[in-house]
Amino acid sequence: MSLPTSLQEFIATRSSVHLIALASVLTLVAFLILRSLATKRLDDTIPLYTPQGDYKKRWSYDNPHALREAYSQNRNSLFKIWTSQGHWLALPARYLDELKMQPDTKFPSALQSFFLGPYLWPVEKWKLDYVHKGLHKDLNKHLPSMFADARDGANTMTPVEFPECKDWTPIKVHPTVLRLVSKINTKLLIGNGLEKNKEWIDISASYTKNIFLSSAKLRVFHPVFRPVVQYFIPELRDVWRCNRRAKELLAPILAEKIKQERDQDYKKPVDSIEWIRDDASDPKDKNDSHLHAILQLILGALSVNTTSQLITNCIYNLATYPEYTIILRDEAKAALVEAGGEWTMDSMAKLEKTDSFIKETLRHAGHLTLTFQREAKTTLTLKDGTQIPAGSTVFFPTNAVNFDVTLYPSPERFEPLRFYNLRHTSPGNEKKFQLTSITAEQMQFGMGRHACPGRAIASHQVKLILAYLLDKYDFKLKEGQGRPKTVLFQTNQFPDPQGEILFRARR
Numbered sequence: 001m002s003l004p005t006s007l008q009e010f011i012a013t014r015s016s017v018h019l020i021a022l023a024s025v026l027t028l029v030a031f032l033i034l035r036s037l038a039t040k041r042l043d044d045t046i047p048l049y050t051p052q053g054d055y056k057k058r059w060s061y062d063n064p065h066a067l068r069e070a071y072s073q074n075r076n077s078l079f080k081i082w083t084s085q086g087h088w089l090a091l092p093a094r095y096l097d098e099l100k101m102q103p104d105t106k107f108p109s110a111l112q113s114f115f116l117g118p119y120l121w122p123v124e125k126w127k128l129d130y131v132h133k134g135l136h137k138d139l140n141k142h143l144p145s146m147f148a149d150a151r152d153g154a155n156t157m158t159p160v161e162f163p164e165c166k167d168w169t170p171i172k173v174h175p176t177v178l179r180l181v182s183k184i185n186t187k188l189l190i191g192n193g194l195e196k197n198k199e200w201i202d203i204s205a206s207y208t209k210n211i212f213l214s215s216a217k218l219r220v221f222h223p224v225f226r227p228v229v230q231y232f233i234p235e236l237r238d239v240w241r242c243n244r245r246a247k248e249l250l251a252p253i254l255a256e257k258i259k260q261e262r263d264q265d266y267k268k269p270v271d272s273i274e275w276i277r278d279d280a281s282d283p284k285d286k287n288d289s290h291l292h293a294i295l296q297l298i299l300g301a302l303s304v305n306t307t308s309q310l311i312t313n314c315i316y317n318l319a320t321y322p323e324y325t326i327i328l329r330d331e332a333k334a335a336l337v338e339a340g341g342e343w344t345m346d347s348m349a350k351l352e353k354t355d356s357f358i359k360e361t362l363r364h365a366g367h368l369t370l371t372f373q374r375e376a377k378t379t380l381t382l383k384d385g386t387q388i389p390a391g392s393t394v395f396f397p398t399n400a401v402n403f404d405v406t407l408y409p410s411p412e413r414f415e416p417l418r419f420y421n422l423r424h425t426s427p428g429n430e431k432k433f434q435l436t437s438i439t440a441e442q443m444q445f446g447m448g449r450h451a452c453p454g455r456a457i458a459s460h461q462v463k464l465i466l467a468y469l470l471d472k473y474d475f476k477l478k479e480g481q482g483r484p485k486t487v488l489f490q491t492n493q494f495p496d497p498q499g500e501i502l503f504r505a506r507r
């Protein structure tokens with residue numbers, strides 16, 4: 001077969017240097033096309049589910065129902081769905097065991113990328129991992145002393161944040177609980193009196209909202225524009241300001257630690273700054289106040305908002321279903337008497353109905369519609385041959401599973417004792433349906449390598465604060481008003497931040 005004449009002439013009239021350059025360019029183009037086709041083909045084997053109606057709008061403002069619809073059609077298979085950040089892959093439950101312990105080199109948590117971390121936190125990316133590594137290693141080891149702080153915090157700080165309320169008084173629940181949890185968590189995780197510093201508490205309480213809004217606004221722009229656009233986002237500038245101020249507030253605490261360490265009788269305190277210092281693989285990081293400030297703010301963002309949203313939702317539900325106020329109050333009263341008048345970790349385990357009430361609240365209104373968000377760094381081939389292409393963002397549709405009628409009868413109904421009853425259906429069930437239990441049907445705290453390490457202390461905190469409030473107050477909805485709504489935005493479900501409940505000191 002001969003080349004067409006015009007091509008022969010073209011080749012004959014060119015120097016060999018030109019021809020080599022041309023051949024190289026053509027080879028490169030062919031390689032790029034083939035590579036993109038190969039990636040595309042792999043991705044194309046996964047079916048795309050498009051929710052009915054305006055699916056883009058639904059992703060932002062009707063996310064739980066759009067995902068429930070998608071899940072109901074693809075319960076047992078991997079499927080792709082449009083999201084405002086590109087196509088993401090929804091996993092069926094049967095892949096969780098195989099994927100949950102994959103190493104970070106192949107399948108890390110997607111949270112840093114989701115927040116566009118480099119714009120928010122100007123430190124080397126891998127150093128942000130000190131937070132979860134430190135927490136996984138040390139938090140639950142120190143649970144007893146953390147519990148004592150959580151109990152004292154609930155008893156002494158709750159009456160400061162919640163007013164006396166001699167008569168029925170409207171209270172904006174979310175901001176009140178947010179400040180309370182910020183203070184208690186600062187005491188638990190940092191200590192050193194920082195929980196009394198108003199500026200730190202203000203920073204801690206507003207930080208999550210600001211990082212969330214900053215990354216949401218940045219994502220609106222194509223990546224090439226973000227390096228410029230970042231300077232025009234007020235919330236992002238506020239994040240940078242908080243990073244700077246947090247550094248100034250933490251520096252004296254670090255300096256004091258360094259000074260005290262020289263003392264032979266020094267006993268290392270139990271706090272998350274120490275956990276991170278112990279784990280810092282780069283010695284420079286041990287006392288770097290800029291890095292510590294960012295890590296503590298991230299830890300606050302992971303722990304404060306999640307816990308305060310859950311407590312807020314529980315209070316909304318107590319006001320909506322007042323008959324449970326009496327049931328939970330009686331349970332707490334009996335457990336506290338049995339414990340001799342002071343809560344212990346063992347006595348917390350007696351609050352089975354309270355545990356169930358909180359878990360049912362989380363089933364209905366967890367802060368995220370999806371969990372187990374991971375990034376595939378390489379193509380992962382599963383045992384059944386299914387491939388998860390490199391570069392994919394993967395998630396588990398937790399909220400949709402929470403509303404699966406085959407798993408939860410009458411899933412739309414709020415049944416506060418649902419999990420209490422499940423625990424008592426057979427002896428083996430006792431540990432399976434606790435607030436902190438993790439199975440493919442209960443994924444509110446994620447699963448595997450990156451499952452929430454704070455869930456035990458969060459569970460104690462929520463119970464301690466609810467027990468305090470149940471003992472001191474009655475609650476009810478405002479006249480003629482229903483339960484404050486849940487605000488939906490993309491994969492987030494927020495309890496109405498303006499929602500008010502009537503509180504009255506018990507008579």
Ligand code: HEM
Pocket residue numbers: 109131132133135136299302303304306307310367368371372373443444445446447448449450451452453454455457458
């Ligand atoms: C009701 C309260 C909470 C809820 C619902 C919650 C939920 C979650 C979820 C869904 C994840 C991601 C899990 C995954 O991807 O598999 C997570 C991660 C995390 N949570 Fe929580 N959390 C709560 C409270 C806390 C508290 C109180 C702390 C700290 C004291 C904490 C520390 C963390 C950390 C450090 C991570 C990252 C873990 C990692 O990437 O390895 N959380 N949490």
